[in-house]
Amino acid sequence: xxxLECRLGPVIARNTVECGVLKQGGVGTDYLMSTIAQAASRxxxxxxxxxxxxxxxxxxxxxxxxxxxxxxxxxxQDPDYSHGFVVPLFVGCVVYQRRHELRQVPxxxxxxxxxxxxxxxxLFLAGTLGAELFVSRSSLLFLFAGMILFFAxxxxxxxxxxxxxxLVLMIPLPALIYNQVTFPLQLLASRLAxxxxxxxxxxxxxxxxxxxxxxxxxxxxxxxxGIRSLMSLIALAVAYxxxxxxxxxxxxxxxxxxxxxxxxxxALRVVGAGIVTYxxxxxxxxxxxxxxxGWLIFVSAVACMIFVHxxxxxxxxxxxxxxx
Numbered sequence: 001x002x003x004l005e006c007r008l009g010p011v012i013a014r015n016t017v018e019c020g021v022l023k024q025g026g027v028g029t030d031y032l033m034s035t036i037a038q039a040a041s042r043x044x045x046x047x048x049x050x051x052x053x054x055x056x057x058x059x060x061x062x063x064x065x066x067x068x069x070x071x072x073x074x075x076x077q078d079p080d081y082s083h084g085f086v087v088p089l090f091v092g093c094v095v096y097q098r099r100h101e102l103r104q105v106p107x108x109x110x111x112x113x114x115x116x117x118x119x120x121x122x123l124f125l126a127g128t129l130g131a132e133l134f135v136s137r138s139s140l141l142f143l144f145a146g147m148i149l150f151f152a153x154x155x156x157x158x159x160x161x162x163x164x165x166x167l168v169l170m171i172p173l174p175a176l177i178y179n180q181v182t183f184p185l186q187l188l189a190s191r192l193a194x195x196x197x198x199x200x201x202x203x204x205x206x207x208x209x210x211x212x213x214x215x216x217x218x219x220x221x222x223x224x225x226g227i228r229s230l231m232s233l234i235a236l237a238v239a240y241x242x243x244x245x246x247x248x249x250x251x252x253x254x255x256x257x258x259x260x261x262x263x264x265x266x267a268l269r270v271v272g273a274g275i276v277t278y279x280x281x282x283x284x285x286x287x288x289x290x291x292x293x294g295w296l297i298f299v300s301a302v303a304c305m306i307f308v309h310x311x312x313x314x315x316x317x318x319x320x321x322x323x324x
Contacts, residue, residue, distance in 0.1 A: 070133070071133075071172070086235070102160070105159050106155055107156065108155060109152065115146075116149055120143035121143070124140075141164060141165075148164075185230075186220050200275060214278070218270065230263075233262050237254045238251070240305065240306075254308060254312075257305075265301040273285045276289065
């Protein structure tokens with residue numbers, strides 16, 4: 001470091017005098033040398049050089065590359081997880097927004113990160129051998145946590161805990177859990193839709209997740225169960241709460257309320273399809289109308305989320321004013 005200062009000192013002093021911006025040995029030179037010293041000290045604390053970093057990144061890419069490629073393909077092909085493309089972008093945005101704060105976090109590398117990384121590799125191998133993609137994909141997050149803990153310490157891990165945990169939302173659910181959640185949501189959406197259709201004077205007979213109308217039978221499939229919008233709305237609610245709400249209880253409330261909002265909005269979608277099918281025919285409930293109705297319902301669900309947040313903020317303000 002001292003040899004670096006000796007090499008840079010005369011060059012900086014000469015350039016600053018020639019440009020007329022700084023004087024020899026002025027404040028600007030001292031600040032620049034201090035910045036270089038801090039950067040070198042932080043690099044020494046990380047105990048990782050550029051070649052080592054490239055080797056580690058290459059090993060992680062070689063190990064998880066095929067698995068991540070399959071996950072991206074699933075994002076593209078499965079509309080239930082199309083929000084997966086946005087999750088890493090949001091995490092990058094959060095980290096970039098907090099970059100100055102993260103630079104102030106003291107680096108305290110810890111050996112405890114090594115067993116965490118080793119456990120992540122074990123999870124990866126277990127998930128691969130057991131053909132359980134969720135376990136294999138989730139092991140990457142544990143590997144990231146172990147690497148942060150090993151090279152930067154607990155304080156840095158705590159500082160990036162939120163974006164790291166948020167990455168869970170980009171991983172598709174295991175098929176076992178997905179099926180266990182989807183079918184009850186289908187039944188609930190079909191029950192709500194049948195009751196609502198009767199209020200509009202539409203005769204309907206419900207058989208499980210099938211709504212039998214006089215001129216057609218509507219099946220509440222997985223896409224209409226609410227699971228698709230539920231996953232996207234939960235991710236959106238977490239991101240929305242992070243940016244616009246500071247109170248933890250309000251953030252949790254927003255996320256929890258996304259479940260009834262998603263189920264109710266999809267039940268309304270089925271009601272709309274049933275009304276159009278009964279009065280105008282099934283051909284009018286398909287194609288563009290079905291696509292447009294899906295977007296309209298999703299926008300309505302987002303509007304409900306914003307309204308819920310406004311209500312929570314209004315109630316909290318009224319409570320403070322009453323107690324004051």
